[in-house]
Amino acid sequence: MGDTLKIFIRKLGDIRLSCPYCMDHKIIPGEKIKGEHKIRIICSCKHAFDVEFEYRKKTRKNASLDGHFEKIDPLMAQDSSRRSKTSWDLASIANQHSNCKIKNLSVDGIGLTSNYSHTIKVGDLLEIIFTLDNSSATIMEKIYTVRSVEDNYMGCEIYLHDLQDKDLAFYILS
Structure with a gap:
């Protein structure tokens, strides 16, 4: 699959991700990704996928x-x-x-x-x-x-x- 999952972040907190292959969920503590813009996740189903974080600039x-x-x-x-x-x-x-x-x-x-x-x-x-x-x-x-x-x-x-x-x-x- 080669797609990148894009996550929008305004306030840093726990982030819930879903594997695009098996749809299993994983929670990543916000402090682990602080300052990161792209990471690679390896799911328990053994598939790997990229996650890109986009930090919000505007009030929502x-x-x-x-x-x-x-x-x-x-x-x-x-x-x-x-x-x-x-x-x-x-x-x-x-x-x-x-x-x-x-x-x-x-x-x-x-x-x-x-x-x-x-x-x-x-x-x-x-x-x-x-x-x-x-x-x-x-x-x-x-x-x-x-x-x-x-x-x-x-x-x-x-x-x-x-x-x-x-x-x-x-x-x-x-």
Whole structure:
């Protein structure tokens, strides 16, 4: 298998890893990996795999927001005319056609769980629409690159920064 398992770390604590071969779990104390960026793990099933640690730089806010995600083509992500939806359309999509729950947000990323089984994989681009639970009920429409997938949970990184970033930053810090 030759794949590298990427783990995102913001606060150093115990880390739970799953072997990609046998799915057995192993807990590594955080102090053993402090400062490390890549290690090799040998599982009890005798398979070896690499683990890469990425330390978080931005504040992440826990959330519980309904949203809608849709896989998009990379060419569509570059097309600015794709944002032809009105605010009403976006609100309707995010609230009435919800297919996910936004679990956490940062100015650079998002974590969400799909309400249904999916075929999303690392590297896919998602258009995600959701409404912030602030006093303005700000509707967010952003494109993200999928960085991790575990069952129905997806961790994503912002694909393109835009004018909505200031609204998101204010929300995260409030």
